[in-house]
Amino acid sequence: MQGREQEQRKLLDVEALAGELLVPGSVFAFLAAHRNRLFPDSMMEDLFSSKRGRPSVPAPVIGSVLVLQALEGLSDRDTADALTYDLRWKAACGYALTNTAFHPTTLTYWRKRLAASSRPHRIMDAIAEVVAETGVLKGRRRRALDSTVLDDAVARQDTITQLIAAVRRFGRDVPHGWDLIETYGVGYDYARTGKPDIAWDDAEAKEALVSVLVNDALALLAAVDPDGLEGKAADAYVLLALVAGQDVEPAEGSDGTDGRWRIARKVARDRMISTVDPEARHAHKTRSDKRDGYKAHIVAEPGTGIVTAAAVTKAAGPGSSDAEAGAGLLAADPAVTAGAQVEVLADSAYGTADMLRTLVAAGHRALIKPKPLAAAVVGGYTIDDFAFDPDAGTLTCPNGLTRTITDKGRATFGAACRGCPVRANCTTAAGGRKIELHPEHW
Known part of the structure; x- marks a missing residue:
């Protein structure tokens, strides 16, 4: 049955005792002040239609805990520990000093019920409404984009x-x-x-x-x-x-x-890895970190930590890249859709030409770490060491050799690399250096 949060505070209520210690504008202070508006008891009543059984965790508590867990990236067990021992969590969730958390499996139980409901995204929707009503992000013109891999529990199948x-x-x-x-x-x-x-x-x-x-x-x-x-x-x-x-x-x-x-002697780009979960995919956070599952994408206001938009995609395939998902989420941010221009903070995965063009067109400022230029030889020449003449359609190498760029954007130096005095800093290819220009170079 549906649990209810008591209106009367407990004697050792942490928010009442030390609420002034919460950092103003932080997510902990935000939840402490607006928890009941964000997640009223009526919000979760459809998940517990029966009036029998022991009361569930109150909606304001479970909603706040799920938000903090996602924000800090904690496991269910670590989340329960945080609710028991971290005073900021207790204040945000309306706990008393001596309260202990519920069992970690309760979170799995709630997530399963939410996912199977007719409104699985109700927590994110509620946050967006209260953010808009309270104006807590008013004047905050920065947004951080990020993603992470969500490991799947199914085994990879051959x-x-x-x-x-x-x-x-x-x-x-x-x-x-x-x-x-x-x-x-x-x-x-x-x-x-x-x-x-x-x-x-x-x-x-x-x-x-x-x-x-x-x-x-x-x-x-x-x-x-x-x-x-x-x-x-x-x-x-x-x-x-x-x-x-x-x-x-x-x-x-x-x-x-x-x-x-x-x-096949190759791997399909969008390969399904298990018939148990057909949507799961191979994921690579780095070349050595190979995992299976999904990708979670968020847009957050970095000063408060409030997530303004979120989505889960396949770990690989169309629509899963950080830049593609990030651009869509930024457009879904309530403050951004209202016409606000923001500074966008992100790592180099978001620095694609399409993403940067989208940000410029919307009037945003991109504070995105540029991708490092690849060199064919470690410590050797990169494409920036070649002189590009867009009017003549030519590319000149560091040794002064000029080649015409083909219609497909390629410049081949080939046999001219033989005996070149700077070849050791340029290429190890037997056929000489080949460079392909991106359409954005023009």
Whole structure:
């Protein structure tokens, strides 16, 4: 049942005892003052329609805790500890000095209910309303953009596992799916559990199994009219089509018509990594930090820490880049949409030409760390060391050699690099230095 926050303060209420110690304008002071307006009890009543059972955590408390957790990037366990031992959290959430936090799994319970509700973004919407009503960000003309990877709990699946899982889902969700599998999916026993019984270190055996699974998938897809499918059935059909195409290619010496397939010698840019969670993707925060999941993007006012817009995207693929998501979120910021011009703080991932052009067109000031120029040789020449003449359409290298830029923006020095006295600082390529100019250079 829905919990309610008591109107009467407790004897050792932290906000009453030491509320003046909260930094004015901080998110802690903001929540302490506006917690009940942000997250009234009525806001969460639809999540607890039953009047039975023990009362849940009051809406003003859980809303404030979820905001602070997201702001500080804490785990559920660390969040519970912060609510127990950090006086700023207690003041923001209306806790008394001697109050202890609820169990960490309560946060998982609440997030699950919110996600399944008809208004999963109600907390962010409530913050936007109160920010607009109170004018707490009035006169604050700076916004910080950032993103982080949200790790997924599902295990990464290989191509063979995905193909088998997608066929099984086809059997479960498509009308008469298992009957179709018995007729068209004759290459493998999809009802059996465990890994296929093959020699996994035998390349020919793996290729033969992949061929069987792909041919079964294609036969099943051809046996069904996708236009007649809806809901889960349509999703299962699309999933099977995606899995059957994203990781495979015709075997060597085959065009695919003879039914011979192999795992592709490349990675699809927008590769689905698990049929359990089809939206999860590979993510790279750095070259060495490889993770799986989603990307969370935010716009925040750096002085107060108040998040003014947020979104979650796939970790890779269209719309997932920091610049793409950041530009959309900045446009959704209530203060910015009202015509305010702001200073935008961000790292180099946001410094794309399209992003900078968008900011300039809107009258904003970009305080974005520029991307470092890449050098073909460590410590060697970068593109800035080449003289560009846009009128003549030429590029001159540090040794004084000039080449005409092609229609595709390329300049090739090729054989002229042989014997060049500064070649060691320019390129290690046997065919000489090649440079491709971005359209923005013009």
